[in-house]
Amino acid sequence: MTDKLDFIDLKTQYAALKDRIAARMQAVLDHGQYIMGPEVKELEQRLAAFSGSKHCITVSSGTEALLIALMALELKPGDEVITTPFSFAATAEVIVLLGATPVFVDIEPGTCNIDWRGIEAKITPRTRAIMPVSLYGQVADMDEINAVAARHGNIPVIEDAAQSFGASYKGRRSCNLSSFGCTSFFPSKPLGCYGDGGAIFTSDDALAQACREIRVHGQSARYTHTRIGVGGRMDTLQCAVVLAKLERFEWELQRRREIGARYADLLAGSGVELLTVRADRDCVWAQYTVFVDERARVQAALQEQGIPTAVHYPKPLHQQPAFAARCRSDGCAESLRAAGRVMSLPMSADLSAGDQERVAAALRSLAGR
Numbered sequence: 281m282t283d284k285l286d287f288i289d290l291k292t293q294y295a296a297l298k299d300r301i302a303a304r305m306q307a308v309l310d311h312g313q314y315i316m317g318p319e320v321k322e323l324e325q326r327l328a329a330f331s332g333s334k335h336c337i338t339v340s341s342g343t344e345a346l347l348i349a350l351m352a353l354e355l356k357p358g359d360e361v362i363t364t365p366f367s368f369a370a371t372a373e374v375i376v377l378l379g380a381t382p383v384f385v386d387i388e389p390g391t392c393n394i395d396w397r398g399i400e401a402k403i404t405p406r407t408r409a410i411m412p413v414s415l416y417g418q419v420a421d422m423d424e425i426n427a428v429a430a431r432h433g434n435i436p437v438i439e440d441a442a443q444s445f446g447a448s449y450k451g452r453r454s455c456n457l458s459s460f461g462c463t464s465f466f467p468s469k470p471l472g473c474y475g476d477g478g479a480i481f482t483s484d485d486a487l488a489q490a491c492r493e494i495r496v497h498g499q500s501a502r503y504t505h506t507r508i509g510v511g512g513r514m515d516t517l518q519c520a521v522v523l524a525k526l527e528r529f530e531w532e533l534q535r536r537r538e539i540g541a542r543y544a545d546l547l548a549g550s551g552v553e554l555l556t557v558r559a560d561r562d563c564v565w566a567q568y569t570v571f572v573d574e575r576a577r578v579q580a581a582l583q584e585q586g587i588p589t590a591v592h593y594p595k596p597l598h599q600q601p602a603f604a605a606r607c608r609s610d611g612c613a614e615s616l617r618a619a620g621r622v623m624s625l626p627m628s629a630d631l632s633a634g635d636q637e638r639v640a641a642a643l644r645s646l647a648g649r
């Protein structure tokens with residue numbers, strides 16, 4: 281009973297893909313094109329086809345994907361970007377890095393995604409983008425958000441899809457639902473590499489071209505620097521790893537959905553509150569997050585039984601020291617409430633039925649009252 285579970289089991293995945301990963305990486309070592317090698321283009325083509333988006337631009341991280349997308353929109357100091365405070369810091373960080381102001385709209389408490397009903401009231405003449413986050417692997421209310429954006433002069437919409445690559449929404453895929461979709465291949469994300477990586481998706485030719493240039497120091501041709509850019513390429517080796525992992529990604533997505541549904545069954549009636557998943561979309565469970573009272577007590581007791589948990593996220597961004605004076609918000613009460621109650625359980629495509637039952641049984645006995 282005391283052996284420790286992994287919060288995310290990447291070892292079983294590696295064991296299953298070891299030969300493919302080794303062969304893919306060896307091919308890169310043999311041809312030696314470590315930067316912008318053929319695997320980069322191959323991955324971009326595969327991911328564009330997978331998502332349904334016309335263009336995929338791989339970049340050095342999910343954070344860089346968001347930054348480059350905003351740079352392609354030519355954000356200026358004083359501009360505003362509407363987003364959610366209940367996310368990883370990178371979402372708002374890239375806005376501040378460009379001298380713009382994050383304008384936070386509170387979340388809808390069941391899904392923890394931005395409440396689209398709050399967006400319209402926050403639009404001003406300085407609003408340059410709306411950046412919903414598809415949190416925990418469930419796509420935000422993209423149709424409603426796109427409609428609000430369209431009513432206000434086609435404000436660009438950037439989906440922060442760092443946690444939702446592979447998720448579907450009304451028969452379409454995450455990352456192909458708005459002006460831009462940005463994802464991350466950080467190892468713990470649904471599709472991960474063995475370091476940092478990310479990708480931008482768009483079906484707009486001009487924006488895609490801008491992102492490609494910004495990724496390599498704003499070059500429109502070698503040593504012709506047309507715009508200010510960054511060094512934001514994804515390593516060929518990391519692209520090779522993702523290509524190998526794509527071999528069983530569909531299977532993993534299916535497993536994630538099944539494991540999510542099984543958690544819901546195992547925890548039904550336990551007093552543990554579950555995330556709402558809307559009927560017209562699925563969740564790929566980048567984190568399997570639930571709501572509990574007395575979280576610190578529950579986490580400590582689980583830890584004692586060898587069950588690791590995490591909190592995504594303990595403090596909304598509008599209350600973080602770095603952002604408090606650089607953002608606008610109206611308190612975001614639901615984000616604060618969620619931050620005090622969310623707890624993520626062990627989750628991965630390779631989580632065994634036995635381990636999952638152990639987690640659920642332990643949580644049931646702690647949360648039961």
Ligand SMILES: *Cc1c(COP(=O)(O)O)cnc(C)c1O
Nearest residue numbers: 341342343368370371442464466
């Ligand atoms: C992980 C994550 C990012 C950043 O991705 P990196 O690849 O780590 O830079 C941005 N937004 C969200 C919501 C994330 O979960």
